Amino acid sequence: MKLILAFFLVFGTIIKAQNSRDAETLFLESKDLLYKKPSESAIISEFLFKNSSDNNDKIKALLLLTESYLIRGDYNSASEKLFQCLELSKESNRTENEFQINFLLARLCDELGIEFSQLYLIKNEKEITQNYYEKAIKSYSDSNWNQTVKDLKLFEKQKNKSFPELSNFYYALSYSNLGKLDSAQYYAQKIQRYEPYYFYAKAKIQSSRKESDKNIDYIESLKLINKKVQDVWLREEIYNLAVKNYNKSKNKDKYREYYQLQTALQDSLSSVKENARISFLNKIGQKQDEILETKSEQQTKMSYFIAIAILLVFTVAYFFNRKLNQKQNDYEKSKQEAEDREKFIAENKAQESAGKIVIPDKTISFLLEKLEKFESNDEYLDSEISLNLLAENLNTNTKYLSEIINTYKNKNFHSYINELRINYIINKLKNNPVYLKYKVSHLAEEAGFSSHSLFSTVFKQVTGHSPASFIKTIKNQ
Structure with a gap:
């Protein structure tokens, strides 16, 4: 009998370990597809989220889903998944999860034009570790190429790194803009398996060469990947590069074609972002209302506890004083009870008002x-x-x-x-x-x-x- 129980115990452990390995394999596949085929990555991540019983695995899947939606410009879905991460992270103490949640929150706020300080009840900016990858992206968008390179190097020194292949992508673009084409080419070769980003980096490098105004075949090569590009930021960059170079080469038909594509994409993104920003702000408001309500309940419970403690102290003092002052018992009793009531009311009111944001009338x-x-x-x-x-x-x-x-x-x-x-x-x-x-x-x-x-x-x-x-x-x- 004992041998049979031992067999089933070992067999169950082996099956559980196999399932765990299968889940990890799917997670790695989803992560690998994130910048190749974001929509397929999202399908795998959604499956992992629905079929996982471990909160940390659910958070990992949700983080990939959030990133996938951000890449494709679906900001409403990204914020929904990110708020699910925040809920689950309350029960998790994984530093790497917090690091990635903070990074995606900051990125979403930046995309939607929302001050991160508006999340002050949800996330304390002072407690957030400096994310140099986020700073590198911001520096790149501000056309500060030297700072982008510096931030990427600092990012490499951080323990909690994510998606290093795109670090090489931003290295390639930054060095290309700085005119350091050999360095740009070196980093571009590292992202060959991420076709859309690789072909764009090659076109960017070629456009920086002196003879680029005589031959713009590198722009035509982007047509091969244009329909495959799901990253809305990359698509906008491709259109921008095409518009700039066709204008330079005075090819009016191509210029007009890409200019219309660029304008349509920008208008669409602007509308989507505005709607998502309103929705996200509403979610922030609801979430922070819940936090304030929870804090208020905690303050109320604390007020009751302190009030009971005060009553207990005064009751003990009262009886002790009664034994020592029998002759003045009636007088001291009435006086003490009056003082007890006043102090209890004052203390209770003070505690009840604790935690609220009160702005002076002046x-x-x-x-x-x-x-x-x-x-x-x-x-x-x-x-x-x-x-x-x-x-x-x-x-x-x-x-x-x-x-x-x-x-x-x-x-x-x-x-x-x-x-x-x-x-x-x-x-x-x-x-x-x-x-x-x-x-x-x-x-x-x-x-x-x-x-x-x-x-x-x-x-x-x-x-x-x-x-x-x-x-x-x-x-x-």
């Missing part, structure tokens, strides 16, 4: 007055304005400013700024006929918007009409 009045001045001076037209910058200009902090805008303006910071800008343009259109002749792109720039497509999206959200329709209506009046 501060509220001061900031509301400053906001009125901010609005009257049209300072919201500055395209660089942000929650942090405005808070600094008003000599306050982002928490106070965000709370006051939410409470007294009944909207979040971005909606507040956008509506001020749109109302500014509406006023100009109604009162200054010259503005009716301006292009939408000019109106967008004057209002402080980063693109005319974003301006059009917000304009329609505020007025219910597109800018062109609105202008036509005014002209017909």
Whole structure:
């Protein structure tokens, strides 16, 4: 009997180990496909998530899913999976998981134009390890090639590394932009199995050569991979490179073709990002409301505990005092009970109010007055304005400013700024006929918007009409 039980125990252990190995094999396959075929990587990751019983394995699968959705520009799905990661990570203490979650959160915020400080209840910026891979991507997008190379080298020294092949991709692009073509070629060879990125890096390097203006066959080679490219950022870069070089070679037909593709992609991404940003901000608000509610419940429980402890202390003191002062028993008893009640009420109220964000009335009045001045001076037209910058200009902090805008303006910071800008343009259109002749792109720039497509999206959200329709209506009046 014992031999039979031992056999089944060993057999069960072998089956479990086999399943674990199979799951790890699928995980590695999904990770390998992430930058080759993101959609296929997502299918495998979704399977691993649904069939895993271990939280850490679920988090690993969700992180790959999040990355896959970010690559393909599906920001709503990316934020959904990332919030699932945050929930599961509460029960996990894996440093590598936290590192990747923080990286993807910061990347999603950057893509959607959201200040990371707005997640202050979800993630504390001071507790987050500096991610040099994230900094390298940011430096590259800012055209700071030398800084990109420095950040990538610092990233290589970090213990928690992810997707090193794309590090080589950014090395290749940065060295190409710096004119160090031998170094660029060296790093490009390391990413040959990632075809879309490899072919783009080769085209980028070729376009940097002196004779590139005489021969642009390298642009034509990108046609082979264009339909395979699922990374929306890479597709936009390919269109940008083609537009730049066909314009340089004065090939009007090709220039027009790629310019239309580039514009269509940018408009589509702008609309998708704006909708995703609103959805993500709503999720942040709900999540932070849940956190505040949990903290409030904890504070209430603590208040009860302290109140009971205070009552116990005073009760013991009361009885001890009664034994020592029998002659003044009645007097001391009534006096002590009165003091107990007052102190209990005071302490209980103090504890109940602990943890809440309270802004002094003077501060509220001061900031509301400053906001009125901010609005009257049209300072919201500055395209660089942000929650942090405005808070600094008003000599306050982002928490106070965000709370006051939410409470007294009944909207979040971005909606507040956008509506001020749109109302500014509406006023100009109604009162200054010259503005009716301006292009939408000019109106967008004057209002402080980063693109005319974003301006059009917000304009329609505020007025219910597109800018062109609105202008036509005014002209017909």
